[in-house]
Amino acid sequence: MARAATARKGERRPAPSLPIARIYVDVGLPHLDRTFDYRVADTQHDDAVVGCRVRVRFAGQLVDGYLVERADTTDHTGRLAYLERVVSPEPVLTPEIATLARAVADKYAGTMVDVLRLAIPPRHAKVEAEAVSDAPDVVSGTPDTVSHGWGGYQHGDALLTALGKGTRARAVWQALPGEDWPARLAEAATTVAASGRGTVIVVPDYRDVARLHHACAERLGERQVVALSADLGPAERYRRWLRARRGAARVVVGTRAAMFAPMTDLGLLVVWDDGDDLHAEPRAPYPHVRDVLVQRAHLSGASLVVAGFARTAEAQLLVESRWAHPVVPDRTSLRSNAPRVTGFGEDFDLARDEAARAARLPAVAFEAARAALKADAPVLVQVPRRGYVPSLACGSCRTPARCRRCAGPLAVPAGQQAHEETARAPACRWCGVPESRFRCPACGSAQLRAQVIGARRTAEELGRAFPGVAVRTSGGKEVLAHVDGSAALVIATPGAEPVAAGGYGAALLLDGWALLGRQDLRAGEETLRRWMTAAALVRPAERGGRVVVGADAGLVPAQALIRWDPAWHAERELAERRELGFPPAVRMASLEGEPEPLAAALDEVVLPESAEVLGPVPVMTPQRPDRQSEQRELERALLRVPNVDGKALAAALAALQASRGARKEPDTVRVRLDPLSPI
Template sequence: MPVDGEGVAQGEQLTLLDLPAAPAPKGRARLARDGVQPAAELPVARVCVDLPPAHLDRPFEYVVPAALSDAAQPGTRVKVRFGGQDVDGYLLERAEQAEHEGTLAPLRRVVSPERVLTPEVRVLARAVADRYAGTLADVLRLAIPARHARVEGAPAEAPPATATADADRADAPRPTVDAEPPSRAPAPSTAWQPYRGGPAFLQHLTAGGAPRAVLSALPGPAGQRWPDALAQAAAACVAGGRGVLIVVPDARDVVRVCEALEASGIGPWAGGATGGFVRLLADDGPAPRYRAFLAALRGQARVVVGTRAAAFAPVADLGLVVCWDDGDDLHVEPRTPHPHVREVLALRAAQQEAAFLLAGHGRTVEAQALVERGWAREVAAERAVVRARTPQVRALTSVELAREGAAGAARLPSPAIRLIRERLEAGPVLVQVPRAGYLPVVACGRCRAVARCGACHGALALASAQAVPQCQWCGRLATGWRCPECGDGGLRSVRVGSDRTAEELGRAFPGVAVRSSGARAATGVLATVPDSPALVVATTGAEPVCEAGYAAAVLLDAGVGSTSTSLSAGEDAVRRWLAAAALVRPHGEGGVVALVGDGAPGPTQALVRWDPAGLAARDLLERQTLALPPVVRVAAVTGTREAVQAVVDRLELPPGGGVLGPVPVVGGSSQIGVARRAGAARGAAQETLDAEVRVLIRAPLAEGQAMARTLAASLAVRSARHEGGIVRAQVDPAEML
């Protein structure tokens, strides 16, 4: 190279002594020295690792090796090195520069090139985690089903599991939605005609709008029941060229909605086609569930029907989200962070500008709050239509039965017996019982003290007339039990279950078939019953459907659920009663519903008048006065006293926020309570120290996000410091007591 007289090579850039050298690109240079060749473009991967500790709720950066660059795309499953072991994770995004100052570890491998985490679901999962003071990893564990490699690699022509027996036949036709749904005419809207605003709601859906509605569903003939209303709304949205997501409480409801979808012209998705519906149901098994998930993910199925976890289904071009019966506790996820389907779908509708439909026979206070805030519109029928479509309701309270004398005080009074005998000639009669089993609670025959286990102090129950009393907590048999209060060994019933009720009805109506439906019944939960004279004894939520409608229904033990200390006791009782009453024929066809027992006045009148919205409005007004949910946001922190206090002390509450408690949890279900009930021998001071307590954190509705944020930060500090004790936190708990 030529040099000048000073010995400096010509064309060489002189060093500026006063300026620092340009920094090497973060991550890339260090990894290059370690022998890892980064990807040429976007070499940094931000990954959500699938680990539960709260202090790990943030993306971690890894380098993308050049060999994995094509497969490592946002949304894919990956394996990374974390804490000295290989862990699962989801690749959230790729970037050009790293924020981490040190050396980045490389991705271990890409588990699958399938992008199972869509951008919409990722944003939704983050919002749900923030709302419920949880972590993104916890929410993604609920949102994305486990991978099934054989299904993922199978050709698209493999047929999915279908919803009905006819669809399972090889020769059964498999209708699908056209690839160009906007050209299709919408399905008839017969189920929506009786409601004010019902036809307009469907018109908005077909036109591509995003209306929000709360539907008070009525019973009716075939084609006008609640599954038909949901299916016709889905058909209107599909006709407008968009996808639909329908979430219901259980598998029986999924089957009914799928049958209604077929009647509305939307058939089950068939492999290789575009259009139709799939169902996301854990009971179907891992392979069918993952196949349905992939059909929705790839945009092949336009409608998804499922239970709780389906609220996160990756529906392409989502236009409508539907939640049926939001008051059912099956809509609350039992795993952390305990999201509610209603809130998840509301967040999703707002984020993706989709229509929102909340439907049910009853009306929750939360749904009423959406209506009164103007976030959603009420869709309900006129009173004349309500009277024509519903059965006659009689409330057989103690006041009504006073003239019956001693017979009126029976659990099944003589008017109810007469009603059953009269209506059995016209068809089956439904008997709803709030408790399962034979005698779920028994007491001393002399002093009437509740019989309890001598080992753990749990309540004793009888499984049959000849059975030995058994503890409902530890399962021990209480042979030779004697009352610790008076020494008597006799037992009497305190609560009567469905099995005992069926036994008593069988003796009272000899020659009449008695069918039992319930999770603990010998026949399980019945889906349907024939239209023939029979007595159908069912626990709440397990009432089978009679296609022609029940001739009558008797709802027993009205005071059991409607007079508890729960905030939602009244609305839950009305919702369960209405679900059974909706299966009965209308008043014009002789349908009668008898409510037996002294239920709370408000719920009883709401059932007699068939006015759940009125009860919800009154309850909401009371909660506004008392500053109770859903007017305010509440979080419950439960656990050992010192651990709970440490979490609460770190909170930075927003304006208007406050802390209630701590108060002892009576009969707690934590590990501590179980150990104490099992008879752990410890001193009184230690037992007081380890007692389970609960603290309620309350904040104004507008500051709910700030409350959840500070709670999540406190839990993250607890996780990082490995603090002892037990703590469980839940935002928007179902119960505050």
């Protein structure tokens, strides 16, 4: 009798209302990508709110999950288990983000929980307890009274007016050279905040976050702005993320993960420099910030601005489809802000100046640098590669120099005083073994030459050519955010260019052939983006600003830079991709794996009738001696469909992964939709 009474006393009872909870369990198996129903106990009724974290028993194990719905009934015919516990009553998964996560998972043939891992940071109980839900301060003034500097752009005033009125606006903004873009975006965010709504701005790296946070905080105050980036640490990042979720801020600025940042009354989404590869998520399901924000703007009704100095083919497609409108500089503003751009091609100019030959610069670049330094202005030198001499080739036939031990690339380490023709003791970049007796396997020559000169070698040579001038480097682990406006040589790799007070007097964009010659679908687009990002830091031509680009002036990217017309380049790029059948003119997917599993997957997948299968072809993977146990023979196949069949392709690949997961196939076939570069 005592035992029966104890059982009745400990028996759980269902909640008085909405006793069914629908849960996404944190199990990353494709065939389990759906909600599962559980009962909510009466003791959990108040805490089990939509969006909270829970623990449930699944397949005999305790796993985490997210509660996405409470319901009265269930379609499950068997016995339902109860929630084991509610981890926290904090509703971390808002309905808007849940809808977005589901849409992103479907678009990229991924799973809901994979997207939620990207969207929601890990929980910190102490942070959750200390955070206070306070309403954001009221922004003084009205949208009409917010001062702004958008007057130099066609449709710039109209964009700000629409943002202030709450009208949905979708724009592709091409920033002026020398533009204080953080200030312009802060003005747009302030306009939206004055109307009582919020803004999410996503930028490539932490330096951009710092600049943008400062600009927004100056206009709105520190309490109104939340900055999110990976370098914050787990606790601080969760603290700031909670402030955004609880509606305590009007603006969220951050790097890639901020594309999922929760925001009350979302009014504006912005992505800056959408062509930067840092916007591409390297974890499954591999979403891109621009595409996620386009999806989010569509679902939420918020405005969207795709911004940058250059323009990608994807942004051009938004313009040509009339989904977004271009906001570009007017000709008067462009002429008064752009630097003078000059292109040079081969090395024939070196013979005209002995000092230029020592600095490995043509005369026009040497003269531009000398004039800027004479005017007490810094000079930016953009070099495509880090290191000293990071890549060597045969001096006779130009065959890439490889290590005899592991076939790794040979390079000259920093600190060796060696010229490319007589490089002493090059070493393998993979295994580190010196190669003192190089012989070219193609022609037998013992001579070596540099394929690319690194930033450190360039700094060394320019230091000798300009004695007495300070030389600073930015790149790798030592990235400078700012430099002063005094005379100096600043050698930087692409993406690591510091901002100079008052602007640079000149910019030398070296080794353009190394960027343009890459085997990459986006080589021309990416090269122009890097050039324009650096050139935008230079003073206007009216103040003596000059840009010298190391490429033939007749090339399309060089012409786009000289004319400062990235829209023209993007239009040509998109037209060529349409003709060749490359993204974004089509939807493309990549399947990669070992030959037998990949062939089986291609046989199994049910593709749309319009699908075209390209390949499979071997994947060129380097044979690194320190990872021999990980080396596998891999192949890649590309699937291509018209954009109208993109959803059908994603659904087919999701079904393929679910089927393989249900069978517990041991061999992995990696699926990526819209890969950044399919070739």
